[in-house]
Amino acid sequence: MESPKVTTRTLEQKHFSPEVKLSDDAGVFKATIATLGVKDKDGDVTLKGFFGEQTVPILVGHDWGMVPIGKGKIFEEGDKGVLEAKLNLADANAKAAYEWLKFDFENGSPGQEFSYGYSLEKGGYKNGPFEGEEVRFLQPKADGSPGAKIHEASLVLVGAGEGTGTQAVKGQTFSEHVESVLAAVDEFTTRAKSLADLRAKEDRTLSVESLEKIRELRDELSGLVEEPEPDPDLPTLDQMDLILAQTEARMAGRI
Numbered sequence: 001m002e003s004p005k006v007t008t009r010t011l012e013q014k015h016f017s018p019e020v021k022l023s024d025d026a027g028v029f030k031a032t033i034a035t036l037g038v039k040d041k042d043g044d045v046t047l048k049g050f051f052g053e054q055t056v057p058i059l060v061g062h063d064w065g066m067v068p069i070g071k072g073k074i075f076e077e078g079d080k081g082v083l084e085a086k087l088n089l090a091d092a093n094a095k096a097a098y099e100w101l102k103f104d105f106e107n108g109s110p111g112q113e114f115s116y117g118y119s120l121e122k123g124g125y126k127n128g129p130f131e132g133e134e135v136r137f138l139q140p141k142a143d144g145s146p147g148a149k150i151h152e153a154s155l156v157l158v159g160a161g162e163g164t165g166t167q168a169v170k171g172q173t174f175s176e177h178v179e180s181v182l183a184a185v186d187e188f189t190t191r192a193k194s195l196a197d198l199r200a201k202e203d204r205t206l207s208v209e210s211l212e213k214i215r216e217l218r219d220e221l222s223g224l225v226e227e228p229e230p231d232p233d234l235p236t237l238d239q240m241d242l243i244l245a246q247t248e249a250r251m252a253g254r255i
Helices: 092-106 161-168 174-201 210-223 237-251
Strands: 012-016 020-022 028-035 044-046 052-058 070-077 080-087 112-119 125-130 133-137 148-156
Touching: 020 092, 052 080, 052 092, 080 092, 092 174, 112 125, 161 237, 174 210, 174 237
Parallel strands: 044 133, 052 148
Antiparallel strands: 012 112, 020 028, 028 080, 052 070, 070 080, 112 148, 125 133
16 A cells, blocks of 8 residues: 655654754754653653664754755664764755854854654554553664654744744745645644643643634634635644533533
8 A cells, every 4th residue: 555645734843942052063963853762742652763773864943945054863872862964065955054053052052943854663652651641652663673764854943833933934835825824724723632632641731821722823814715615634623612612611610
């Protein structure tokens, strides 16, 4: 059977604020992308062997429409997942990115964030308890090979998601921009559902602040057009209303 096509909408993404070391060789850097055996901010626990050793292109803002600015290797070193990369300084985008990395590194505590896009292999994860909570374990496959295909690693702007979006639209047509935004919304809804399911098992719900942000997102989307055409791959506004109503009912103890 043919494998499903990998696009920015089918990828999972994981963001991290790494420890970065710049090399004496121009354009070369090394970043810690994961600590193995601990729960990350997404509620995942990455186990030894999940990454293996993989070669990846380096992008800016997960923009698959741009020429990669470099090439890197992801591997495991002790209890860390590591990205070791070299940027192509003959490329203007790569040179600008590296100059920013140097500036960030040399001026106060480095704040540059990174992200990698991946698709899980069959057997590359399992759910289970960890320190009293239900988590997703990212693990190697049964034969010991990596539990995911890492498709790329990206430099992303620090802070809110709109920074990444701004970086991603450079050189894009409107339809390409729509595609990148849909990818981000798809990733968000998948993560929100997963988080809600995990908290429901612990008899908890999403926070009031999170619910309010979801409501704001819903209102922004509904205000774009009077009669939006439903996307079969994304929840409808009615479905989002139902999720909010059910969550608020749980918080009030009505269900």
